[in-house]
Amino acid sequence: MTEHLLEGKSLEWLLESATDAMIIIDREGQIVVANPTVERLFGHPRQELIGKPMEMLLPERFRQKHQFQRTDYFVQPHARGMGAGMELLGLRKDGSEFFVDVSLSPLKTEQGLLVMATIHDITRRKQAEQQRDRLLRELESANEELKNFGYVVSHDLKAPLRAIGSLANWLSTDYADKFDDEGKEHMRLLMGRVHRMDRLIDGILQYSRVGRVKEVAVAVDLNQLVGEVIDLLAPPANFTVSVENALPTVMAEPTRLQQVFQNLLSNAINYMDKPAGEIRIACDAEGATQWKFSITDNGPGIDQQHFEKIFQLFQTLAPRDRVESTGVGLSLVKKIVEMYGGRVWLESTVGRGSTFFFTLPRVATASGSTKGTQA
Amino acid sequence: MKVTNKPILLVEDDQVDIMTVKRALKEIHVTNPVVNLENGDEALTYLRDPNNVKPCIILLDLNMPIMNGIEFLQVAKHDAQLKRIPVVVLTTSAEQQDKVNSFDLGVAGYMAKPVDYRQFVEVMRSIDAYWTISEMP
Numbered sequence: 001m002t003e004h005l006l007e008g009k010s011l012e013w014l015l016e017s018a019t020d021a022m023i024i025i026d027r028e029g030q031i032v033v034a035n036p037t038v039e040r041l042f043g044h045p046r047q048e049l050i051g052k053p054m055e056m057l058l059p060e061r062f063r064q065k066h067q068f069q070r071t072d073y074f075v076q077p078h079a080r081g082m083g084a085g086m087e088l089l090g091l092r093k094d095g096s097e098f099f100v101d102v103s104l105s106p107l108k109t110e111q112g113l114l115v116m117a118t119i120h121d122i123t124r125r126k127q128a129e130q131q132r133d134r135l136l137r138e139l140e141s142a143n144e145e146l147k148n149f150g151y152v153v154s155h156d157l158k159a160p161l162r163a164i165g166s167l168a169n170w171l172s173t174d175y176a177d178k179f180d181d182e183g184k185e186h187m188r189l190l191m192g193r194v195h196r197m198d199r200l201i202d203g204i205l206q207y208s209r210v211g212r213v214k215e216v217a218v219a220v221d222l223n224q225l226v227g228e229v230i231d232l233l234a235p236p237a238n239f240t241v242s243v244e245n246a247l248p249t250v251m252a253e254p255t256r257l258q259q260v261f262q263n264l265l266s267n268a269i270n271y272m273d274k275p276a277g278e279i280r281i282a283c284d285a286e287g288a289t290q291w292k293f294s295i296t297d298n299g300p301g302i303d304q305q306h307f308e309k310i311f312q313l314f315q316t317l318a319p320r321d322r323v324e325s326t327g328v329g330l331s332l333v334k335k336i337v338e339m340y341g342g343r344v345w346l347e348s349t350v351g352r353g354s355t356f357f358f359t360l361p362r363v364a365t366a367s368g369s370t371k372g373t374q375a
Numbered sequence: 376m377k378v379t380n381k382p383i384l385l386v387e388d389d390q391v392d393i394m395t396v397k398r399a400l401k402e403i404h405v406t407n408p409v410v411n412l413e414n415g416d417e418a419l420t421y422l423r424d425p426n427n428v429k430p431c432i433i434l435l436d437l438n439m440p441i442m443n444g445i446e447f448l449q450v451a452k453h454d455a456q457l458k459r460i461p462v463v464v465l466t467t468s469a470e471q472q473d474k475v476n477s478f479d480l481g482v483a484g485y486m487a488k489p490v491d492y493r494q495f496v497e498v499m500r501s502i503d504a505y506w507t508i509s510e511m512p
Binding site: 155158159161162163165166167169170194195198205213 | 389391392394395398438467468469470471472488489490491492493495
């Protein structure tokens, strides 16, 4: 028989070397053995511990209950963690308390049953957990506030805006003969700005609604949906809009997909600078799990330096007086596509045109079905 | 409106919105008197007072202090004396939930107040046209 690696080493040696605090107690709950780590952890010299009830290492308020549990344990001893799911606290000599994790092992000896308790100081882990929980709560409440903020602000901004619009209209109608040409022009501009702000607010509302307002995800036949969007946009006669291959059916909220196609297609139409506008829609498999859609136009193209910026809220590349735009469209597209776990990007040559790509999972999970996926 | 002697009850707290409705009605030659009350609670008190003529239609804002439009509907549509008076919601809210709640409570229509006054006039014109043709119990 080969000599065991630890041959000749005593239990005492093992306990002395252990980095975890270990105590051994007898049937009466008295401490029989305590290793040096126990001294460090609890601040009691060993001689103060040996022969004392182990409850001295617990805060007063838990002691009585613990005595009963300890007695029970000796009736049916088995190796286990202590107080699973409960917060266990240790008491130091100086009266301070700290979080511990304890595992128990029965030791059968000639003197009878003893129990070894291994004690970990988990203060740091607890602190980290508490910190994490606090941050999570803060984040949740900030997120909740933000969701409501968009709605409340938009809603409450609309009422006064409508009043401004009505009053301006009445002024220019009722006092038409009092305004000179400049005055009339100013009123026209004033009402134009009211409409612009109205569209901006609608944009914020739309944007904040994505992820906040849930619709039922259904099987959406994109051939049909894209056809409807094209009809709705009614491109001018100088446009050719072609769907290059059959589009798939995906599980999603129809309104959201409609918003994606509508915004990408209306951009292609509104910014067209060629006498004959061409828009091509296509779809390919992207890997095994995704569809990749593309919408290609022969419009003015976009300089690469703007590729990031155009997806930000309220960013436009043309002055608002030239192309009336809220700058919400592409950020809405991005938010929706990302909500479904896809991504959106573009390729473009200035003067030649742009292609916007986006991916959607083939088996689309219902939007925001897990809380964490919402931006 | 089919009957011209009954009042139109306007439950609305925004002064300019009240002016807007009155002006628009005048513009399209609706001659029914307009009774304006500022919240649902006042509207219920008015409707339950036997001295008052029941309105031919209620134009209801949703966002009001004390008792909002939805709360008003919850009471009015469970009151046998009031539930047949048509209620048309006139609101800023384009929220789906507000629409669902309103129709669940039996409103006759739901109009989002347009920011453009001319469009507002068209909304009122449509409401008048409909309730001029529609039979009422």
